[in-house]
Amino acid sequence: MKSTALGLGLGLGLAISAGCGGGSGVPGARFANAPAVTAVNDRRDVPRAPAPRQLLLDVYHFDAIVKRPVDRALELDPPHRARGVNALDEVPDSTWFTNRIGARELSGDELQTGPITLESPELHKPWTIKSSKPGAGDVGFVVADARGEKFLIKFDAPGYPEQETATHMIVGKILWACGYNVTEDFIVHLRKEDLVLAHDASIVDMFGDKHPLDRAEVDRRLATIEPEPDGRLRALASRWIAGKTLGGHPAEGVRDDDPNDRIPHEQRRDLRGAYSIFAWLDHVDVFESNFLDAWVADRGNPRVHYLKHYLIDFGKSLGVMATTGHDPRRGHAYVIDLGAMAVSLLEAGLVKRSWEGRSAPPLRGVGLFEAQTFDPGRWKPDYQVYAPFLAADRFDKFWGAKIAIRFTREQVHALVETGQLSDPRAVEYVTDTLVARQRATAAYWFARVNPLDHFTAYSDRLCFDDLAIAYDFAKPATTHYEVTRYDRAAHKLGALGARGEAGGRACVALTLDPGGDGYTMLDITTHRPDFTGSTFVHVARDPASGSPRVIGIWRL
């Protein structure tokens, strides 16, 4: 009797399911039958330069650490999937991000050149000091080289030769290749006599007041810099960003004075997804000061202006923050980590923390950078302040991991060489560590999101890359795919299966729904011994050619 009743219920359920889209739990058509967007128009004219943002660091940290977490909890805001992605779950080109590695071939030369568009200032001495470096802290100067090009020069911290300068170069180039806007940086060597003082050279204090900068003060500051064995001073020269600089972008919301800034920053994929990349690079110095917006003139029409968004100051990445800050916790805990402190208090130090046992390799120019204790899912920047990272979900981190894994070892090596580390062993160590962390990052996130990508629809088949197999994180023999087809109303059309292939590229038969534009959704579920995950691929006929094309991807 019981089974009969169940059967009746079943029949009713099936009937309802068959008659109504969504009865299977699968949502209906999600994407327009159109090509994916590859660029957005955020270069509309902003005729007047917005006012620079004033960053009050104490208030910024107070808000981020104390006020906003409570406010957010009380706002009951649900987690949001990232915006700023096209139908293929990729980030279109914009003033924030430009698809580079993986989007096109990047030669070793192009990688090493990165954003640089002019000759090194080292070839154009002497340099005229205009002012001291803005802000307090490390020694630095704003200079103009013999061509009149303006640079900010900074030095390594005493006791840590080559660390910050090399790291800034390496990480800047990697971030550029990933797609972000960064400064044009050069490793330079100078002697005191290469610096001449402008007649109006100044020191700007924290009140904005200018005081004359004299030679004695310059010499006093340079005397604190540790010279190279040959007596020269090694420095990093960053080309002054063109346009009017406006400070960093707010971590939450948008710039009210920029009409092109339409997506709240905590919802931007390119910012949220940077988490995986920053984790890979141990770029812990993440807060508003290390981003910079500039009001720039359009390259094609100088009368048009808009904001361009930069990442700046990467010198404390690759474990340098840990060495110069004397803290092996960096990357493993926030500097003010109330949760970790509470746990440590309760554990009474009886439980080993993830950062224990870390030590910097005895190599000149290398910080506390290692892969053994690196956990891509638990990595933390210095402060719990950057809202895009706090909002980032596994899909964002998967996106970042996809970019990180695109660098080959040879490419990583070429990028590390730009740091001009004097010890060849340091170059090999940093390369090996970057590759190990890169693979750990990808392995981690490829096991949390169905790692299928690069879908291509042909007339009779749909092909895709299984990134986990392609990058040797999974074996094809233990992988199989379960494919279920639905029409645009989510009615099930059929199912089939396929197994993993060596190299990761696999194909399945593609039969479009015969009605309309053939809108068909394929739920591709990947099964591995320790993983199951699904991706919906939306395919429809191109109205112009009649051929099938992938019009959208929705990862679950």
Place this chain on the structure above:
Amino acid sequence: MPALRCPSVRAVSPVVVALLLSTPAAADPPPCPNGEAPPCSNIVGVVEPRRPSEPVQPIPAPATPPGRELTAADVAADPLPGDEGGRIDRGGGGSTWRQIGRGVLYVPRLMFDFALAPFRAGLWANERYQLGERYDRVFYNDAKTIGLYPTLSIDSALGITAGAGFVHRDLFGEHEELTLQAAAGSRYRQIYSARLASGNRFDGVKLELDAGYERRPHDAFYGIGNGDRVMTTSAPIDPRVDSTSIESHYRQYRSRLALTADVRAWRQLHVRPAAAVSSVEFGSPDQGEPIVGLYDPRGLVGWDGVRYGYAELELRWDDRHGVTTMEPLAVYSAGSLASVFAGRIVQFDAGRDFWRYGFDLEKFLRVADGPRVLAARLHGEAVTGNRYEVPFVELPALGGPLYLRGYALDQFRDRVAAFGSLAYEWDLSQWFSASVFVDVGRVYPDVGALSLDHLRMGYGVSLEAHHVESFVLEGSIGSSIDGGLFLNLSFNPVYDLDQRVRRR
């Protein structure tokens, strides 16, 4: 005619669940299109596999031509940010329950923000107007070597004391430092002090001269000896012969002129001579039970006031240090300290002269990263004069944040004090550490009475804040086998030795 409405997924879900439960085959892999049993072979020839090292080609091709930055004209026809998703479905704005929840929580959120507002406004004003720097501009010279500054201290017994100080950090060009301070908390709570330090004037030798006058309105006295505390007493106690302990209070006016030196003799061995002249007067407290109501004034040696000179020599070996550069300098994780001292007290009025002598030992043992440290302390101090000769405030004392936490400040006094402490410290972050401690000790009438009987034992936890390079403060909660709960806040590390010439 009403439109046919489909049931929601939620409505049919029990049925679907039933379907899944009743048909095991539903969980099986779907059949292969070519009739094979799963796992299926690929039904279409495999495309040439891409090597992992090869860059992949996303679809469609990127918008940016190689090596060229997009211009406004390039993207003029592209969608605006936010419209790039190609979505034809639109998500809702949240469930009704969520909207209701937001409304309910709006007021608590407003209250929370309101409660934070004063503190946040203070931060904002300080940063926006650089108040600290502006203060320095007004009250310090450009080199910040000469200036005026406010002082504020909070003492659990004496309350808030506020005042001002003057400092000159480079008096004669070798970082000689002159400090003048004045502070008051009430008519009876006043501090005036002057201090001159030699800075780098003498190679390997540091000298300090300081003079001070302090009015303390209600210090506590608990008798002499290791007696248990009582709440009442029927007759005045003579503390010289009766160790009954009851809380009482007295006022103290203390004047002092002290000279100390620190000579680095060999490696970590320091020779530290010190000398002081002091004058102390006593009186009735401004609050609390007066001492003369509970104790016989004749038994309080020095109650009519004492004036004395003190000269001391200390030998100190100090190699306490951190083990790695990753540890805060303010945290000792290895090494030890050993100190012995002896000093002579010369009474200017009636009363015999006597010696004070003692030792301190500290040992730090690093047990793990962090650092996690076992720290042990031993302290012993004695005077040669008897209870009829030594002013009651000059008797070695135990109790309080330095020696014997878990008891009131100076709860135990007598001719001999012995104290030991064992603490386990562990890091909470780079800036904070915690510790659990057990302090043990007692006072004795003479050295021959030393024993482990009737020891007092306090215990508790403490929390320390420090910068990378310096100690900030320590708070502790302590109790003892005799009960009570004591909160201590200290701006001096517990492992810093007490300076006898500058005692209260």
